[in-house]
Amino acid sequence: MTAVNIPGLLTVADAATELSRSTEQVRRYLREGRLRGRRFGGQWFIEEDALTAFREALNDQSSYLDKLRSAGQIQALDGVIGIGHGGGSNIAEGKDSYRRSSWWRR
Amino acid sequence: MASDDRPVAFVDSSAIVALVDQDDAAHSAAADAYYELCSSNYRLFTTDHVVVETYDLLLNGVGPVVATSWLRNHRLPIYCTDETDLAAAQAILTGRPADSPVSFTDALSLAVMERLGVADAFAVDPAFLNALS
Numbered sequence: 001m002t003a004v005n006i007p008g009l010l011t012v013a014d015a016a017t018e019l020s021r022s023t024e025q026v027r028r029y030l031r032e033g034r035l036r037g038r039r040f041g042g043q044w045f046i047e048e049d050a051l052t053a054f055r056e057a058l059n060d061q062s063s064y065l066d067k068l069r070s071a072g073q074i075q076a077l078d079g080v081i082g083i084g085h086g087g088g089s090n091i092a093e094g095k096d097s098y099r100r101s102s103w104w105r106r
Numbered sequence: 107m108a109s110d111d112r113p114v115a116f117v118d119s120s121a122i123v124a125l126v127d128q129d130d131a132a133h134s135a136a137a138d139a140y141y142e143l144c145s146s147n148y149r150l151f152t153t154d155h156v157v158v159e160t161y162d163l164l165l166n167g168v169g170p171v172v173a174t175s176w177l178r179n180h181r182l183p184i185y186c187t188d189e190t191d192l193a194a195a196q197a198i199l200t201g202r203p204a205d206s207p208v209s210f211t212d213a214l215s216l217a218v219m220e221r222l223g224v225a226d227a228f229a230v231d232p233a234f235l236n237a238l239s
Contacts, residue, residue, distance in 0.1 A: 025220075031201075032193075032194065032197035032198075032201070033193070033197065034190065034193065034194055034197070057190060058221065064151075064185060064222065065114055065149070065151075065222055065224070068114065068149035068150075068151055068183055069149065070112060070144070070147050070148065070149055071140075071143055071144045071148055071149060071150040072144035072145065072147065074181050074183075075181055076117075076144075076150050076180070076181050076182045076183070077117075077122065077125055077140060077150075077180055077181070077182060079179040079180065079181070080122075080125065080126050080175070080176050080179050080180050081125050081126070081128075081137055081140070082125075082126070082127075082128035082133065082137070083126055083128075083172055083175055083176065083179075084126045084127045084128065084129075084164065084168035084169070084172035084176075085127070085128060085129050085168070086127040086129045086130055086167045086168040087129055088129050088130075088131075089123075089127060089129065089130045089131070089167055090130060090131035090132060091120050091123045091124045091127070091130055091131075091132050091163075091167075091230055091231065092120070092124065092131060092132040092135075092230040092231070092232070093232075094120075094231050094232055094233050095119065095120055095159075095163065095209070095231050095233070095234075096233070098120075098123070098163060098167060099163070099166065099167075102163075102166040102167045103166075
């Protein structure tokens with residue numbers, strides 16, 4: 001981590017490098033309050049501790065993906081293909097439309 | 107953020123409904139897309155909230171027997187959302203213009219995809235696909 005002028009605080013660019021994300025994505029995390037930061041002179045700075053906690057949370061979740069097996073291996077949805085007869089819907093028109101038309105079809 | 111090289115795609119309820127219901131207009135295209143994902147070695151997953159949404163859609167659209175059968179027989183990995191995901195979904199919803207709303211489930215799906223660094227989705231609902239782009 002590269003500290004800037006203020007001890008313990010990192011720039012958005014530093015945080016982006018640490019998180020392997022774009023600077024815009026880091027700014028979004030800050031705006032949304034998911035990553036704790038402070039603004040000085042219109043520029044965001046991130047506390048090292050906050051960044052560490054945020055990165056650990058990301059890594060925890062990322063390990064979820066590492067456990068996934070290929071859909072073909074586990075036949076994720078093979079057993080449910082074509083098991084229903086809904087009477088002529090079109091889910092590609094949207095879920096809201098599907099919900100509205102369900103009553104009429106059944 | 108995944109270290110594995112195999113691609114990952116998030117599965118939306120719209121794709122599952124299209125797969126399950128062979129009378130749906132999107133069924134054939136969804137089945138073709140699913141087999142293509144499998145042959146491309148994709149890892150697929152969804153969220154707990156999408157499971158709820160899918161069950162409700164199937165319950166009302168195809169009936170309780172099929173909805174229950176789907177629950178019993180699918181093997182799709184389910185990511186369980188937490189407080190961070192819910193907060194991110196809330197931020198997505200409150201940050202969007204009022205004239206382009208998305209459902210809470212869709213916002214949560216977007217939040218999870220962003221959190222996990224997943225860019226691909228298996229979906230046929232235009233509202234979800236628009237929100238994704």
